[in-house]
Amino acid sequence: MVVTAAIVLVLLGVAALAWGCRGGGNSAQANYNLFKDLSARLIAQYKIPDEGLIEGGKLITYKSNLRGCLPPVKPVVVTSGNPNLKRVALTLDDGWNADMRILDLLKAWKIKFTTFLIGGRGVVDTHPELVRAIKAGGGEVCSHTWDHYVMRGKDEATVMMEIWQTQNEITGITHQVYPYIRFSGGAYDQPALDWTAREGFWVVNWSVTDNDTAANPTVDSQVNTLLAGIKPGAIILCHWGGHNTYEVLARAIPEIQKRGYEVTSLTRVLEGTPYYLKGSTGKGANKSGTQ
Numbered sequence: 039m040v041v042t043a044a045i046v047l048v049l050l051g052v053a054a055l056a057w058g059c060r061g062g063g064n065s066a067q068a069n070y071n072l073f074k075d076l077s078a079r080l081i082a083q084y085k086i087p088d089e090g091l092i093e094g095g096k097l098i099t100y101k102s103n104l105r106g107c108l109p110p111v112k113p114v115v116v117t118s119g120n121p122n123l124k125r126v127a128l129t130l131d132d133g134w135n136a137d138m139r140i141l142d143l144l145k146a147w148k149i150k151f152t153t154f155l156i157g158g159r160g161v162v163d164t165h166p167e168l169v170r171a172i173k174a175g176g177g178e179v180c181s182h183t184w185d186h187y188v189m190r191g192k193d194e195a196t197v198m199m200e201i202w203q204t205q206n207e208i209t210g211i212t213h214q215v216y217p218y219i220r221f222s223g224g225a226y227d228q229p230a231l232d233w234t235a236r237e238g239f240w241v242v243n244w245s246v247t248d249n250d251t252a253a254n255p256t257v258d259s260q261v262n263t264l265l266a267g268i269k270p271g272a273i274i275l276c277h278w279g280g281h282n283t284y285e286v287l288a289r290a291i292p293e294i295q296k297r298g299y300e301v302t303s304l305t306r307v308l309e310g311t312p313y314y315l316k317g318s319t320g321k322g323a324n325k326s327g328t329q
């Protein structure tokens with residue numbers, strides 16, 4: 039299964055490159071035409087089920103309509119991971135004004151991480167190369183909604199659009215679906231949480247932040263705040279274009295590692311918790327939705 043998955047990943051990677059050559063700005067539907075060609079080839083050559091494969095807490099898929107691809111989950115807001123593992127999750131949000139020194143640092147230090155990217159507003163929709171670079175650099179790419187509006191008081195159709203339009207755009211580039219989403223500002227109301235869970239996503243917030251959205255923070259205070267919140271299962275919130283984010287991570291990561299922790303991705307920190315995608319695809323999935 040692992041070998042098969044590796045073959046699939048290589049094939050999907052080739053498809054992603056081919057898609058990239060066609061340029062961005064296409065509609066989501068246009069992106070998926072290539073998926074359909076790939077689907078026929080994979081089914082013929084490797085007998086891959088339509089729904090795709092679950093590997094490492096994510097769905098690897100070439101489905102053209104993602105709604106229904108994940109089984110429903112409980113409406114839970116996750117703020118920390120497995121307390122029995124000495125791992126902490128590094129999450130980086132938004133994607134506006136991305137400081138690429140952060141990605142270079144994480145790549146150089148071979149740090150896995152997770153990013154919650156905005157689908158629209160000039161992030162994923164117009165910068166597929168950012169998504170590809172993050173994935174190639176060891177990042178798990180998840181949705182931070184399409185518009186980055188506060189998900190309170192929204193109607194169901196709006197929340198569905200915010201979830202699936204973003205996920206479709208991301209998966210069109212990565213061919214991966216992680217069952218995680220983060221709302222703007224970590225804000226939500228009960229209906230938004232219920233609808234999101236029904237669609238198969240856990241809402242993930244954080245247990246500690248480096249305060250890189252505060253007004254005029256100092257690197258010293260940010261590093262201290264971050265280090266004070268480090269414990270097994272901690273979920274760290276930072277931003278790609280935050281204040282001093284690069285400087286803080288460059289100082290804090292070695293210190294966290296010195297304390298015996300692995301700084302890593304969300305899926306590794308959620309291993310062994312109920313918030314981890316397991317099993318075969320399709321079972322119990324919500325098949326009733328249409329896009």
Ligand SMILES: [Zn+2]
Nearest residue numbers: 131132222223
């Ligand atoms: Zn945000």
